[in-house]
Amino acid sequence: MxxxxxxxxxxxxxxxxxxxxxxLAPAExxxxxxxxxxxxxxxxxxxxxxxxxxxxxxxxxxxxxxxPTHRIARSGIGYVPESREVFADLTVLQNLQLGLxxxxxxxxxxPGWTLDTVLVLFPALQDRLGVPAGSLSGGEQQMLALARSLxxxxxxxxxxxxxxxLAPAVVQAVAQCLQASRERGxxxxxxxxxxxxxxxxxxxxxxxxxxQVRHDGSLxxxxxxxxxxxxxxxx
Numbered sequence: 525m526x527x528x529x530x531x532x533x534x535x536x537x538x539x540x541x542x543x544x545x546x547x548l549a550p551a552e553x554x555x556x557x558x559x560x561x562x563x564x565x566x567x568x569x570x571x572x573x574x575x576x577x578x579x580x581x582x583x584x585x586x587x588x589x590x591x592p593t594h595r596i597a598r599s600g601i602g603y604v605p606e607s608r609e610v611f612a613d614l615t616v617l618q619n620l621q622l623g624l625x626x627x628x629x630x631x632x633x634x635p636g637w638t639l640d641t642v643l644v645l646f647p648a649l650q651d652r653l654g655v656p657a658g659s660l661s662g663g664e665q666q667m668l669a670l671a672r673s674l675x676x677x678x679x680x681x682x683x684x685x686x687x688x689x690l691a692p693a694v695v696q697a698v699a700q701c702l703q704a705s706r707e708r709g710x711x712x713x714x715x716x717x718x719x720x721x722x723x724x725x726x727x728x729x730x731x732x733x734x735x736q737v738r739h740d741g742s743l744x745x746x747x748x749x750x751x752x753x754x755x756x757x758x759x
Contacts, residue, residue, distance in 0.1 A: 525549060525552075525583075525584060525679070525680065525711055526581070526582065526584075526680065527547050527548075528545060528546050528547070528571075528579070528580070528582075529545050529582070530544075530545065530579040530580065531543070531544040531578075531579035531581065532577060532579055533569075533577035533578070534566070534575070534576075539735070540735050541570060541577070541735045542563075542734070543579070544567060544732075544736065546730055546737060546740055548713065550679075550709065551706050551709050551710065553702060553706055553711070553714055554712070554728055555714045555722035555725070555728075556715045556716065557716055557717070557719070557722060557729055557731050557732065557746075557756075557757060558731055558732035558738075558756060560717065560758075562732040562734065562735070563734070563735040564716075564717075565685075565715060568603065568682050568713070568715050571713075572597075572682065573588075573590070573593040573596045574593055577589055583596075583599060583601065584599075586599075597676070597678075600678050600679040601678055601679070601681075602680070602681045602682065603681075603682045604666075604670055604681070604682070604684065604686065605684050606685040606688065608665045608666055608668075610660070610668050610672075611657055613656060613657075613658065615656060615657065616649055616652045616653050616655060616656075616657055616668060617653040617654065619657050619668055620649075620653075620671060620675060623672035623675035623676050624639070624676075636677035637674040637675055637708075642671040642674055642675060645671070645700070645704060646667040646668075648664060648667060648697075649668060652664065662689060663690045663693075663694035663697075666687075666690060666694065666698065667694070667697060667698075667701075670698065674701070678710065679709075681710055681712050681713070682712075682713045682715070683713070685715055685717065686698045686702075686714070686721075687721055688717075695721065698721070699721060699724055702714065702725055703725060706725075714726065717757075717758055718758070719747075722743060723743065723747075726743050727743060728741065729741070729742075729746055731752065731756050732756070733755070738752070738756050739752055
């Protein structure tokens with residue numbers, strides 16, 4: 525579904541990604557692991573056109589490197605940043621409606637994810653539809669950000685640190701969301717620092733370090749290599 529070749533990116537004169545290569549299959553959840561500063565979030569931003577990059581990002585056969593972010597999103601890639609980026613002054617319902625394609629503006633309309641189905645997935649949002657999104661807890665805002673992205677019915681969802689600082693019950697809801705997305709045929713690029721969520725969802729992982737891929741293979745192989753984990757992961 526996606527092939528990334530020689531991807532380089534950075535900020536100003538500072539290079540963060542130093543030639544990243546990987547592939548992503550349809551309906552795969554691929555974990556991108558590593559310490560803070562390893563380049564994981566920059567990778568997500570580069571794939572979404574939010575930082576200048578060089579190299580190839582082949583998305584369903586087309587090179588989208590250098591495309592503007594809105595065009596990348598319309599090509600079928602959703603993005604939930606670490607900061608969540610909900611519209612604080614709009615209600616929960618209004619935030620969700622912003623995620624809907626124009627032709628699916630009514631609940632229950634269109635194929636794939638709908639307002640009805642995301643509210644089944646995140647029932648905590650059902651009773652909060654009329655309140656400003658800025659008044660939600662951190663966990664509720666994460667649910668809202670995920671639900672809004674799903675409503676665009678992307679074929680790939682890039683999620684950056686979705687469980688950071690969240691209660692165990694919310695972490696479980698996030699895991700259920702990503703699993704349900706895979707069951708519907710969606711691929712997920714899961715940017716994570718910790719192994720726990722990756723262990724629950726992923727068979728394969730990338731380990732980033734100093735802007736490069738230090739391991740691309742099975743999660744089981746990573747767990748069996750303590751030297752690799754100690755070198756590139758928080759332990």
